[in-house]
Amino acid sequence: DAGVIQSPRHEVTEMGQEVTLRCKPISGHDYLFWYRQTMMRGLELLIYFNNNVPIDDSGMPEDRFSAKMPNASFSTLKIQPSEPRDSAVYFCASCHRVSTQYFGPGTRLTVL
Amino acid sequence: GNSVTQMEGPVTLSEEAFLTINCTYTATGYPSLFWYVQYPGEGLQLLLKATKADDKGSNKGFEATYRKETTSFHLEKGSVQVSDSAVYFCAVSSGGSYIPTFGRGTSLIVHP
Numbered sequence: 478d479a480g481v482i483q484s485p486r487h488e489v490t491e492m493g494q495e496v497t498l499r500c501k502p503i504s505g506h507d508y509l510f511w512y513r514q515t516m517m518r519g520l521e522l523l524i525y526f527n528n529n530v531p532i533d534d535s536g537m538p539e540d541r542f543s544a545k546m547p548n549a550s551f552s553t554l555k556i557q558p559s560e561p562r563d564s565a566v567y568f569c570a571s572c573h574r575v576s577t578q579y580f581g582p583g584t585r586l587t588v589l
Numbered sequence: 590g591n592s593v594t595q596m597e598g599p600v601t602l603s604e605e606a607f608l609t610i611n612c613t614y615t616a617t618g619y620p621s622l623f624w625y626v627q628y629p630g631e632g633l634q635l636l637l638k639a640t641k642a643d644d645k646g647s648n649k650g651f652e653a654t655y656r657k658e659t660t661s662f663h664l665e666k667g668s669v670q671v672s673d674s675a676v677y678f679c680a681v682s683s684g685g686s687y688i689p690t691f692g693r694g695t696s697l698i699v700h701p
Binding site: 481510519520522525533568570577578579580581582583 | 623630631632633634635638678688689691692693694
């Protein structure tokens with residue numbers, strides 16, 4: 478199994494630009510999670526999906542952030558417009574029936 | 590809601606030293622407890638888990654015992670190696686959603 482796949486691995490953009498992060502979960506997993514990791518705030522759960530439906534987006538910091546899961550094998554996290562304080566490592570994770578989570582390698586986002 | 594408190598790092602040890610990383614939790618119902626490890630530049634991966642009181646999780650020489658009376662799940666290893674240098678996250682899940690709540694993480698640095 479290829480594991481959870483995230484792209485890009487690194488993204489550098491300028492303030493005000495739109496950023497789209499992508500995730501392919503492990504096949505057969507019915508839960509998908511988006512996390513943000515920073516030194517200041519640690520690991521934060523942004524949103525999670527069950528069977529492609531968003532269940533809890535209370536962790537999404539503001540309306541500039543949005544996430545979609547159009548099918549069982551793909552999800553996106555979009556930031557528009559991006560700001561320097563959005564700089565972080567963003568992780569996608571998936572699991573089956575809320576068991577052990579499997580994390581992707583992360584996308585390191587730098588907003589200048 | 591659930592919460593996890595971990596000792597702050599970094600923890601710096603010499604190779605072959607004994608390791609303890611403290612973790613205490615608050616949770617409703619009958620929680621499951623986890624330790625995840627994050628190696629540099631990678632996502633989190635499950636190290637071990639325990640699902641009921643007095644269970645001991647173990648993997649790669651690491652152990653942790655689910656202590657309900659003290660609400661603790663301390664991580665231990667008898668002899669650390671340089672390759673154990675990583676960030677260790679304690680997590681708890683319970684309740685209807687079983688979505689894990691992560692601690693802030695503890696950085697471990699092992700010197701030769």
